[in-house]
Amino acid sequence: MSEATRVMPKKRITTMAAKKRQEAIAGYLFMTPALIIFLVFLIIPIGAAIYLSLTDWNGITPVFDKGAFSFVGLDNYSDLLRGYHTDDAGEIVKATTRQKDFFIALKNTTYYVLGVVPTQTILALILAVILNQRWLKARGFFRTAFYFPSITSSVVISIIFMWMFTRGGLVNTTIQALFSGYDNNQFVNWLDDPRGVLHILLEQFGVSRTSVGDWASNRVFGLTLWEWISGPSITMSTIMILNTWTTIGTMMVIFLAALQNIPGSVYEAAAIDGANAWQIFRRITVPLLRPTTFFVVTLGLIGCFQIFDQVYVISSGGPAKTTYTIAYMVYLNGFDRSAMGLAAATAILLFIIIFVFTLLQRTIVKERANI
């Protein structure tokens, strides 16, 4: 007995340790496939992109060849960011085309994000709340219908939208059927109109480039102030409508799942306290959905900043560069202009922009939660 008690614990400890080690090994083994995929398809490419962004690689010469590229330090970044400045000799250096193009892309992408993210979040929330009502018949059908665009190929949807939005297409003829004053000759050229919507709006109030004065000609990062306040072009707006429509479904499903997690007792309590439908929505539903809203907005921000395929299919950056987006510039620099180093630098800048915006939004949501 005494012998057994002396031996047993010792034996147990060794088996426990062995078991733990074994479990650890098994755990890592289970994780290995995911870790390898993570390493090969994420960590290494990110490292390579950062490295290449410091070189002048053209993207064509085999990358492992000697002399395929040379190290240029931060030249690519200064090409993109450093604008109107004086050089060492004291001479004024104007913004380069690369820099202008980057800031045109940044401007377009920002307008795109500002337009799409709030719209899709609000519309998705409204749709989710409606679909969450018990009185609604055929909820399953509507859920599927609204979610459908999200799982359809974006290229296919883009092409269908192109047909709908051509000058004599479905959209224009429908508007014409509704408003008889809208005739053939004033059809909006949805897919090929470089005018900014804010410019058009300002024009309605008699504000134009000539009437605002000289301040509008001041250049910030290669673009005049007047150009900065153009708003998205008509064509960009068409792409914004398209993308809002396709992503709403995903966002709606996320909101729906969150809505179903809100216990019914909370609503009952509110109803007993005499809250009306709007008050319940505003004071119960929206605050309880805050973590989900953060998730949806973050997802939207990241997705919107990366807008590429719709631009590639519908407008190829045109008309008049008004649908250049940062992700599209990455493609253009890398594959059209044989400057892969510059493309890598553009991609890194895009990553930084998204990262900063996400952090910013995180702090805002946190602060509001504390109030």
Added chain:
Amino acid sequence: MRKVHLLTLLVVLALVISGAGAALARQEVTLTLMGWSSSTAENDALMAQVEAFMAANPGIKVNVNLVPEYDTTIQAAFAAGDPPNVFYVDSSKLPDWAEAGVLASGEGKIENLEEHYESLLEAFTYNGTLYCPPKDFSIMALQYNKDMFDAAGLEYPTPDWTWDDLRAAAEKLTGTDAEGRTVLGLVTPPNFERWLPFLYQAGGSVLNEGWTEVTLDSDEAREALEFYVGMVRDGIAGPPSAVDAGWGGEAFGQGRVAMAMEGNWVIKYLLDQFPDLNWGVTELPKHPSGGQATMVFTVCYGVAADNNHPDESWKLVNFLTGAEGSKMVAEQGFGVIPPAKSAAETWLQAIGEEYGAGFLAGAPYAHKWQFPVGFGEVFDTFNSGLQLAFEGQALPEDVIADTAAVAEEVLAR
């Protein structure tokens, strides 16, 4: 006796090994040919050419790989150091690829040089080195809708037409069709390469001979762009989107424009999609001073610099672009014109004299579509300015100045 046996054995062995070696070598060589996918008929014709080559060269097997998104696919193959042996090279991409060192030099490798048009060989010469023989080419010409000309009581265009004739006709042909939709005299795509013929006709140029200086900022360029934009501002011409079309050929086929300036790729498209259309082709109009010019868009078969079978690759290229290979393509009568001069006549027969002659006539005086590495930024600047100019939001002279400035920046890089 034993010695003799050994000797025979050795001889037999040697024979067997060499025979097997030869047989192995015959089987061994496999070439990859990469290109982009065109119409089914064109793909089939390429396959037929390749079959004929393989039948004539039993030791060589050719894998044909026609891919969508060709530019990105092949660039990835180059970058990974695993290019196909033979591949399509668009004349506009040649400087980039030659500069990157992925193209094998064609000097001394290309046969039948005298078979090819001078202007085409020039399009595939970069820094004094000829890289590859042309695969086919397309030339811009003027297409006109005969019914519309008849209805307006106008004479059909001739090669002697000048800009003034073009403008006058476009003015008369602009109107509305039976359904009340706008019909424009001429379709003017908002692209640099569509405007270039006008620049060259006016006697202007983009760069000097050696590509060392930008010569775009000139009176000739301003005159050419003012003419091009002027027709749009006056409502007698417009981009394809103004008449609900994706490109000029579609606008022309649908009868929404009376004239278009497309390349010979439009022939097959119009005959297939709009068989009832009554149309003709002639050379592009001249500048009033007599200046004549058009554009040639051409593709060649390049051979990879990093290549384990260079000799077999050139053999294939020379077969595909030679008289025999060209004739096989010519007989099919596609939109594109085969490279060898001898095949041009066959092509004309196959496609029809009335449609083909107007395009082919431009071959001797056509300018190549090729600019230095990085000129994409220049095209984009010009196209963007041109679109604004069409809308009346930019002046042609500013577009020229902006484009010239960007070109100088790119050249200085």
